Amino acid sequence: MSRAVFDISMSLDGFITGPDQTPRALHDWADGDLEGRSGIAVPDTWRPDVFGAVICGRRTYEDSLPSWGADGPSLSRRLPVVVVAHDGGTQPPANGVYTFANGVEDALAQAQGLAGGKDITVMGGASVPQAFLRAGLLDEIKIHLVPVILGGGTRLFDNLDSESVRLRPIEVEQDDQATHLRYQVVTESGDRP
Numbered sequence: 001m002s003r004a005v006f007d008i009s010m011s012l013d014g015f016i017t018g019p020d021q022t023p024r025a026l027h028d029w030a031d032g033d034l035e036g037r038s039g040i041a042v043p044d045t046w047r048p049d050v051f052g053a054v055i056c057g058r059r060t061y062e063d064s065l066p067s068w069g070a071d072g073p074s075l076s077r078r079l080p081v082v083v084v085a086h087d088g089g090t091q092p093p094a095n096g097v098y099t100f101a102n103g104v105e106d107a108l109a110q111a112q113g114l115a116g117g118k119d120i121t122v123m124g125g126a127s128v129p130q131a132f133l134r135a136g137l138l139d140e141i142k143i144h145l146v147p148v149i150l151g152g153g154t155r156l157f158d159n160l161d162s163e164s165v166r167l168r169p170i171e172v173e174q175d176d177q178a179t180h181l182r183y184q185v186v187t188e189s190g191d192r193p
């Protein structure tokens with residue numbers, strides 16, 4: 001069964017955008033030369049051998065549509081994208097990779113149907129992974145921890161229930177642009193069923 005893997009770039013002080021909502025330096029690590037990198041130091045959308053579908057929030061979709069176009073964040077790899085939105089979203093371009101879901105359970109079910117047995121990457125912004133965490137639907141969390149202090153912006157780990165989420169560290173990789181961290185989400189009965 002497809003696993004749901006949340007993958008995001010975060011500043012050292014816990015923000016996924018800067019104070020003006022722009023990504024600032026958070027994506028430099030992924031825009032540079034990825035030659036010689038593998039595994040968690042490579043964006044999920046570059047790994048169609050492992051990931052078969054993408055889930056994102058409406059704001060991320062609408063902010064990114066001008067650069068993603070019909071192909072979505074994986075560009076020529078054309079991974080299907082499920083956009084979580086309460087009331088639909090901006091009309092996607094013709095021949096686009098996008099479908100819409102009105103909640104995270106619906107988004108996960110649609111993505112599982114589209115992923116062909118591969119894993120699903122939950123790419124953010126912040127409110128969608130927060131909803132996934134509240135619903136206990138994530139199997140893994142990958143944080144690309146960027147060595148910058150933004151001082152404000154969209155905080156990643158907000159709006160969660162008071163119950164803590166336990167994580168098991170499973171991998172870490174360091175390069176000069178980010179520290180790539182991979183955690184398994186654990187439940188009281190062990191790993192997520």
Ligand SMILES: NC(=O)c1ccc[n+]([C@@H]2O[C@H](COP(=O)([O-])OP(=O)(O)OC[C@H]3O[C@@H](n4cnc5c(N)ncnc54)[C@H](OP(=O)(O)O)[C@@H]3O)[C@@H](O)[C@H]2O)c1
Pocket residue numbers: 007008009010015016017021022023026056057058059060061063084085086087088101102103104123124125126127128129131154
């Ligand atoms: N640092 C990174 O790696 C990274 C990655 C991705 C995105 N980003 C940035 O993150 C920012 C957006 O993050 P965000 O948290 O503000 O927005 P978001 O998660 O992208 O989208 C928020 C929207 O998603 C819908 N939504 C969220 N939870 C829902 C639920 N449980 N059920 C139904 N719909 C739900 C709502 O749509 P409705 O308005 O229709 O209710 C909500 O307004 C952007 O600036 C983007 O550039 C950063």
